[in-house]
Amino acid sequence: MGRVQNKVALITGGASGIGLSSAILLAQEGAKVVIGDYNTEGAKKAANNLKEQGFEAVGIFLDASKQESIKEAIDFTIEQYGTIHILYNNVGLTNLQKDLDVVNIDLDEWDRLMNVNVKSVLLGSRYAIPHMIKAGGGSIINTASMAGFAGDSLRSAYGASKAAVVNLTRYIASQYGKDNIRCNAVAPGLILTPAAKKNLPPAVLNIFEKYNALPYHGEPEDIGYTVLFLASDESKFITGQTIQVEGGHYMGNPSMADFNALSNKA
Template sequence: MGRVQGKVALVTGGASGIIGLSISTLMAKEGAKVVIADFNEAGAKEAAENIKKQGGEAAGVFLDAGQADSIQAAVDFTIEQYGTVTVLVNNVGLTNLHKDLDVVNLDLEEWDRLMDVNLKSVLLGSRFAIPHMIKAGAGSIINTASMAGFTGDSVRSAYGASKAGVVNLTRYIAAQYGKDHIRCNGVAPGLILTPAAKNNMPQAVLDIFGKFNALPYHGEAEDIGYTVLFLASDESKFITGQTIQVEGGHYIANPSISDFNDYVTKANSN
């Protein structure tokens, strides 16, 4: 208990999806006052009430991450509620498998929408929160990126490009405001077994991902939540500009190693 005691955290996308909710809940459990900002306003307020029932301090507020004035309003709400903001978790992210395709066929309006929501929202949230962090004397910004920002794929070109932008914007914020005692880091999840993943991915697809993991299991929402908690806490006070890849070792090996091991096993059995 108390790893972020006395800090005030604004978590965007803190109610939509199990990852954001995990981040918000862990922050409050470890002593932070938490503002949960989400397009699902009712969900944000319900999450805040549940945190209060568990003895934490939280409030919910509406957020449209595609609108600058809404992001500004969420920061202003945090200041009104708790007097400052010392932790900002830019956690909003969208993807669209129907429109975000390969480069030739993707929907250009969808490209613009994902750049606004996934990347520009990180810029604006940081832009509006940093002056308050400077006034407070310190701050920690944590941006949710994705392994899609480090690799190529057959689809989701806009999503991957937007998340690559998040990775590098994280470095720029860290370089520009480090002397103000503001750290900025990112978290890049791989496949996380959220309810959406469990419900929408056939077991055969999950098995394909599992085949290429270095670890013999998939990630859970709290694996991301605890990483964000660490980056928000003073335990990570000498870490900045980094994006931690939380992906079970899925991308660390030669991509042919799994098939090669299968080949060796079959050859030895003959």
């Protein structure tokens, strides 16, 4: 207990899944948590559940596609708790119906994903950093994705946007390290969030598991614990890094699973 005691944290996209898991763990370890989400009811419900357990939390509306909404979330955090030490830029969008291959992608969807997935990280950091400098430092954590490290048949905009998050993380770390501000990212693989469980059929889950080095899928807590580590002083000499939390899915030769299956048949 107490790994982020008395720290103030803002988590964007914190009403469910990875963001919610991170908010819970940060609160349990002593942080005062602001949960921002487009789903205002979900954000407030999450905060109330934490308060009922004796933790400090509040839920607010946040539209990561709007610059003013991001600024208002930072301003609210400062008004509520006087400072900010931890910013977790977690909001990210994808759309399999419109985010297609390069020839067929909807260009408006490209602009939308770049705005939400990349610009929201820039803006959240832009508005939080001056307050972190006043506080003597802080930790910014961004949600990237393994899609930023590998090509795919679809989701061209999503992959490009997450690759941009990886490099923006390095730029923030380089520019504000002397102010004692660290910036790192987490790149999840397939994580069994409620949305993933609802939308991905067993056949798709089986394909992912086939190519994992580990014999199981990731859970939101696997990302949450990584976020907690990066938010705490345990990672005080780590900055500009993207930690890949993906069960070894992209680690080995991609044909290895098929060769193993062939060997087992022999």
